[in-house]
Amino acid sequence: MLKIYNTLSKQKEIFHPIDPDRIGMYVCGMTVYDYCHMGHARVLVMFDVITRHLRRNFPAVTYVRNITDIDDKIIARAIENKEDIYSLTNRFIDAMHEDERALGILPPDIEPRATDAMDQMFYMIKSLVEKGIAYQAKNGDVYYSVRKFPNYGKLSGKNLDDLEAGARVDVDSDKEDPLDFVLWKMAKPSEPSWKSPWGDGRPGWHIECSAMSTHHLGNHFDIHGGGMDLSFPHHENEIAQSEGANGCAFVNTWMHVGFVNINDEKMSKSLNNFFTIRGVLESYDGETLRYFIMSSHYRSPLNFSDNNLNNAKDSLTRLYTAIRGLHASEAALEEVSQRFDFETKFNEALDDDFNTPIALSVLFELVKLINSTRDKDIDQANALAQLLVKLGGYIGLLQMDADAFLKQGVSLSDDEIDEKIKQRHEAKINKDFATSDQIRDELTELGIVLEDSANGTSWRRK
RNA sequence: GGCCGGAUAGCAAAUCGGUUAUGCAGUGGAUUGCAAAUCCAUCUAGACCAGUUCGAUUCUGGUUCCGGCCUCCA
Numbered sequence: 001m002l003k004i005y006n007t008l009s010k011q012k013e014i015f016h017p018i019d020p021d022r023i024g025m026y027v028c029g030m031t032v033y034d035y036c037h038m039g040h041a042r043v044l045v046m047f048d049v050i051t052r053h054l055r056r057n058f059p060a061v062t063y064v065r066n067i068t069d070i071d072d073k074i075i076a077r078a079i080e081n082k083e084d085i086y087s088l089t090n091r092f093i094d095a096m097h098e099d100e101r102a103l104g105i106l107p108p109d110i111e112p113r114a115t116d117a118m119d120q121m122f123y124m125i126k127s128l129v130e131k132g133i134a135y136q137a138k139n140g141d142v143y144y145s146v147r148k149f150p151n152y153g154k155l156s157g158k159n160l161d162d163l164e165a166g167a168r169v170d171v172d173s174d175k176e177d178p179l180d181f182v183l184w185k186m187a188k189p190s191e192p193s194w195k196s197p198w199g200d201g202r203p204g205w206h207i208e209c210s211a212m213s214t215h216h217l218g219n220h221f222d223i224h225g226g227g228m229d230l231s232f233p234h235h236e237n238e239i240a241q242s243e244g245a246n247g248c249a250f251v252n253t254w255m256h257v258g259f260v261n262i263n264d265e266k267m268s269k270s271l272n273n274f275f276t277i278r279g280v281l282e283s284y285d286g287e288t289l290r291y292f293i294m295s296s297h298y299r300s301p302l303n304f305s306d307n308n309l310n311n312a313k314d315s316l317t318r319l320y321t322a323i324r325g326l327h328a329s330e331a332a333l334e335e336v337s338q339r340f341d342f343e344t345k346f347n348e349a350l351d352d353d354f355n356t357p358i359a360l361s362v363l364f365e366l367v368k369l370i371n372s373t374r375d376k377d378i379d380q381a382n383a384l385a386q387l388l389v390k391l392g393g394y395i396g397l398l399q400m401d402a403d404a405f406l407k408q409g410v411s412l413s414d415d416e417i418d419e420k421i422k423q424r425h426e427a428k429i430n431k432d433f434a435t436s437d438q439i440r441d442e443l444t445e446l447g448i449v450l451e452d453s454a455n456g457t458s459w460r461r462k
Numbered sequence: 463g464g465c466c467g468g469a470u471a472g473c474a475a476a477u478c479g480g481u482u483a484u485g486c487a488g489u490g491g492a493u494u495g496c497a498a499a500u501c502c503a504u505c506u507a508g509a510c511c512a513g514u515u516c517g518a519u520u521c522u523g524g525u526u527c528c529g530g531c532c533u534c535c536a
Contacts, residue, residue, distance in 0.1 A: 010466090028536075036536090043536045073534075153465095156531075162464045163532065205534085227536025232465095234535090257536070258467090264528070268535060295485080296475060301468080301529075307486095311474055315485045321499070349476095357476050361484035371500055433495060440497075451499050460499090 002057060004223075005299060005353045007231055007254040008155055012353055015253065017222055023054055023061045024221035026213040026251075028230055029111070031068040031205075032092040033077040036099050037274040038289075038304055039260045039267050043227050045293045046257050046354070048105040049395050050225075053350045056394065064216045065108040066209060067093060069115050070202055075191055085192055099277040102286035104396040112212045114203065118194050120211035121203050125183045125196075127245040134183055137174035140199050142184035144206075147177055149240040155254060156232035181237055183207045206237035210245070213238075219246040225255040229266075261303045275304065285408060288313045290396060294356040315360075317406065317460075319392070322367040324402040324458075326385035333390065336383040342366050346391050356395065363391060406460035410448055417448060421457050424450075 002015040017023050027047045030040055047065070054061045068074075069089040078085045100107070125142055128134035133148045146152050146160065153159050163179055182204040187193030193200040213224065219242065226235065235254060242250040259266045262273045280289060292312035296302045337343055342362055349358035366388050373381040392398030410417075420439055427435035440450050447462040 030536080031534090039536045041536090071534085157465060158532070159465090165464070228467095229531075229535055232531060233533090259530075259536080261529080266530070266535095270535075299467090300475085303474085305474095308474060311486055315474095318485075352477095355476075357484075361476075364484055368501090372502095374500080428495080431495080437496070444498095449498060452494075452497080453499080458499095 002053075002351045003353055004253050004255065006252075007256050008251075010157075013253070015222075017058065018220060018252065021059050023058045023223070024217035025051065025054070025061065025063050025223040025225065026209070026217055026221065027063070027065045027108075027224070028209055028226035028234065029065040029067050030092075030096055031071055031073060032089045032096065033071075033074045034092060034269075035276040035278055036096050037260075037267065037269075037276050038280060039227065039274065040096075041099070041103060041277050041289060042260050042293050042298075042302060043225075043257045044100060044105050045103055045290055045396075046298045047225055048103075049294065049350075049356060050255070050354055051106070051108075052394060052396060053354065056347075062110065062217060063108040064110045064112065064213065066212045067111060067113045068205065068208060069093070069113045070192065071205055095278070099281075102281055103277070103290050104286060104399070106396075110216050112216065114208040114212070115194075117208065117212050117215065118196075118203070120215045121184075121207050122196055124207060124211050124214075124241065124245045125198075128183065128241065131244065133244045135176065136198055137176075139174045140186040140201070141174065141182050142198050143175050143180040144183055144237065144240060144244075145176060146179045146181070146240065149244050151243070152240055153236065155236050155239055158232060158236075181206060181233065183241075206234055207241055209234070210238045210241040210250075214242055214246065214250075220249050221251060223253045223255060224251040225257070228256040228258055231256050256299070258299050258301050261301050262305075264301075264303065267304060280309075284309050284313060285405075287397065287400065287405070288316055291316045291360075294360065294395060294397075297357055298354055315364075316397075318367060319363060319388070319398060320400075320402045320405045321460075322370045323385040323388055323398065324406065326370070326382045328379070328382040328386040332379065332383035333386040336380065336387050337390075340366075340369075340384075340387070342387060343391060346394070350394075359391075359395060363388060363397075366391070408461060410461045411446055412443075412448065417443070417459055421450065421459065425457065 003012045004015045005012045027043070030036060036044070051061060051063045070085065074085055074089060078088045081088060125134060128144065129136070129142065134142055134144050136142045153163070160179060184196060184198050184201050184203060186199055186201045191202070193202055213221065224235065231254070239250050261267060265271065265273065267274045277289070288309065292309055293302065295312055295315070342365065346359050346362045349355045349362060352358070366384060370381050370384045370388065373384060389398050420443055424436045424439040427433070427439065443450060443459070448459050449462050450457055450459050
């Protein structure tokens with residue numbers, strides 16, 4: 001029984017799909033004018049985990065994650081680069097996909113681009129204008145009239161009068177109310193623009209997501225997610241737009257992923273304390289990043305630091321060490337799956353609002369059993385290792401060959417290392433431990449750790 | 463100012479009204495020529511002050527500190 005924390009009700013709820021045969025989930029994706037940073041990585045990874053879990057529990061899941069490929073920052077950056085906006089956005093979309101692959105993220109089912117959704121936006125804006133919820137101001141911009149939507153603030157727990165009191169001054173506005181937000185914006189002469197019933201211009205950010213989500217998932221769908229910073233005003237405005245235009249409930253469950261922090265402060269562009277995914281990948285492999293992200297609950301803050309990343313790496317190393325060299329048949333896997341309740345516990349953890357830290361701890365319980373079984377019953381250890389790989393796969397972990405994971409990023413070639421191991425072995429046979437230890441120390445220096453066992457010596461990266 | 467979160471051992475991070483979280487690190491032991499890996503045992507908790515309770519880290523109230531949103535933000 002899946003429980004999800006719903007930002008709308010501020011509590012965990014049992015998830016009741018609108019149509020159990022067809023779950024719809026929409027997640028706000030990137031605005032593509034720069035490389036993705038670790039904050040984006042967290043949203044990407046967590047909704048990947050969520051999608052994987054939903055797919056194992058429901059026959060069909062449609063995961064839509066949009067791309068915002070038109071907005072002020074994109075225009076500004078394109079001008080700065082003397083570049084066409086499409087060449088800019090295409091470049092960063094490719095980079096994003098590359099980052100995603102490194103993190104083991106499966107592509108969403110549909111990845112709509114705002115610039116392909118103009119008609120859907122026109123349709124929605126038109127409907128809002130016709131209903132008197134939106135208006136075209138003197139400057140030509142079309143605004144949403146926030147006071148016309150009685151439930152405004154239901155997601156963020158804010159009310160209009162409080163917002164009004166704390167509102168920053170908005171001088172140059174033709175808005176009827178300072179809290180009204182833009183649906184369609186008139187283009188300045190040199191800017192990219194689209195023809196619309198209200199004049200040449202471009203869409204506001206909020207309407208993009210309302211239009212794309214309902215277009216692909218219907219007016220009323222199950223889950224809508226994004227980073228916590230989107231809950232206000234972005235998601236609040238989406239609710240106002242979609243429910244205002246369609247006259248029905250928009251989304252049942254709202255999910256928000258917590259921030260990635262640096263020294264307990266939010267990682268953000270404006271604070272200039274962000275790390276790009278590709279930057280971090282220079283020092284850590286993608287699976288380590290993925291593990292790091294899953295090591296805390298998705299709604300808690302996640303502190304980004306070398307110490308925590310190294311912790312993640314060490315933990316993953318323990319996991320991979322346990323499955324190294326072990327393989328089993330489907331039948332054996334089936335047998336241990338039945339006999340032990342790891343899978344049940346693992347699934348229960350994910351069912352409880354996607355509690356990945358608990359799910360990971362189940363993996364470590366399994367590791368302990370594998371390691372202690374190894375000497376007594378190798379067949380069972382093999383089968384349990386297979387089970388570990390299977391459970392890891394549920395959350396996109398442990399799908400690499402263990403040797404490949406444990407040997408990656410080393411400066412010497414396999415042959416060179418094997419040669420050193422051979423030399424050391426000979427020294428050991430001659431009881432020349434000074435030499436053998438020296439060889440081992442040299443390798444340790446290079447980040448290569450040797451492990452002796454009854455079957456000979458193997459190695460891994462530190 | 464308004465509205466939200468959070469405070470757990472050396473670090474990270476969950477659960478839970480009474481019983482081992484888990485990973486890394488530490489200590490003792492097994493194993494090893496010595497290590498590494500592994501196993502066994504073990505030490506470090508619940509910001510502070512009240513209250514409810516047979517019993518609270520867990521519930522309630524207050525205090526302190528930290529963070530977020532209210533402007534583009536994942």
